[in-house]
Amino acid sequence: MLEIDCQAKGFPQDAPALMERVAESVCRLEGIEDVGAYVRVVDDEAIHAINAAERGVDRPTDVLSFPSIDWRGGTARSDRARLRREYDPETGLCFLGDIIISIDRAREQAAEYGHSLARELGYLTAHAMLHLCGYDHMTDEDKAVMRDREEKVMADVNLPREGGYLTDEELFRRAEAMLDRAYAPYSHFRVGACILAEDGRVFTGCNIENASLGATICAERTAAVKAVSEGATKFLAVAIAGEKEAAWPCGICRQFLREFGPEMRVIVGKKGGPTSTATLAELLPHSFGPEDLSC
Numbered sequence: 602m603l604e605i606d607c608q609a610k611g612f613p614q615d616a617p618a619l620m621e622r623v624a625e626s627v628c629r630l631e632g633i634e635d636v637g638a639y640v641r642v643v644d645d646e647a648i649h650a651i652n653a654a655e656r657g658v659d660r661p662t663d664v665l666s667f668p669s670i671d672w673r674g675g676t677a678r679s680d681r682a683r684l685r686r687e688y689d690p691e692t693g694l695c696f697l698g699d700i701i702i703s704i705d706r707a708r709e710q711a712a713e714y715g716h717s718l719a720r721e722l723g724y725l726t727a728h729a730m731l732h733l734c735g736y737d738h739m740t741d742e743d744k745a746v747m748r749d750r751e752e753k754v755m756a757d758v759n760l761p762r763e764g765g766y767l768t769d770e771e772l773f774r775r776a777e778a779m780l781d782r783a784y785a786p787y788s789h790f791r792v793g794a795c796i797l798a799e800d801g802r803v804f805t806g807c808n809i810e811n812a813s814l815g816a817t818i819c820a821e822r823t824a825a826v827k828a829v830s831e832g833a834t835k836f837l838a839v840a841i842a843g844e845k846e847a848a849w850p851c852g853i854c855r856q857f858l859r860e861f862g863p864e865m866r867v868i869v870g871k872k873g874g875p876t877s878t879a880t881l882a883e884l885l886p887h888s889f890g891p892e893d894l895s896c
């Protein structure tokens with residue numbers, strides 16, 4: 602849905618997937634399908650020039666949105682006939698407009714809030730997409746509505762916090778909550794896991810056993826495949842909760858996780874709270890990883 606053009610240096614590798622997920626979430630919330638929007642990621646100097654030319658504002662700002670549809674937030678859902686008229690018969694798409702983001706501002710704001718650049722880019726995408734959908738923050742009332750939508754979207758893409766990463770304790774609580782979903786009819790050893798990705802998103806999982814026992818997947822690998830398939834490929838931490846016993850990751854999981862975070866923290870415990878922490882490098886010394894393959 603998003604066409605992202607970024608010539609700016611230091612654009613995080615995981616950011617496009619996250620921004621796309623954010624845009625999809627906004628459109629789901631608004632009830633708009635088959636959407637197109639154009640995003641340009643630039644530096645402060647470029648956004649300063651656009652601010653001066655288009656708005657008479659003589660400074661860089663974090664994000665600019667140029668909606669191509671003149672509507673009020675929420676009306677896409679309430680006025681379906683109107684929405685249908687906004688589709689281009691040739692492309693079958695509803696083009697919402699253009700977004701310009703300053704990577705310099707985003708970087709500064711990320712540092713200020715203590716979260717990742719990818720997370721800040723995700724938040725700015727949510728804000729801008731909502732503008733393209735007709736939301737604004739001119740009055741306190743409109744601002745509150747827009748803020749509420751932003752929060753819904755950020756929670757939907759697993760970026761629920763204002764600032765900072767979830768703590769080890771919070772990650773463990775989420776791992777623990779997954780114990781109820783564990784499918785362990787053979788071993789009755791229920792496990793929940795929660796991975797913290799570098800972009801701030803969290804992904805949970807549980808063990809899923811199989812009548813053909815070898816087809817079983819551990820909780821932490823379930824969480825890892827969810828993360829990677831959503832575009833998060835760098836992990837900072839994994840929390841693993843056993844129902845009755847704490848469980849360190851098995852050999853296969855250590856190797857599987859290593860690909861996405863050789864230095865990640867591993868927090869283990871049983872129902873009630875975390876009991877030990879280690880790094881993956883400690884659990885899998887002299888490991889083999891992508892850097893060892895020259896191709």
Ligand code: THU
Pocket residue numbers: 785788790791792807808809810817818819820821841848849850851854
């Ligand atoms: N298991 C996990 O999910 N994670 C671990 O860290 C250790 C083991 C699961 C796999 C299987 O369903 C059950 O625990 C017993 O081995």
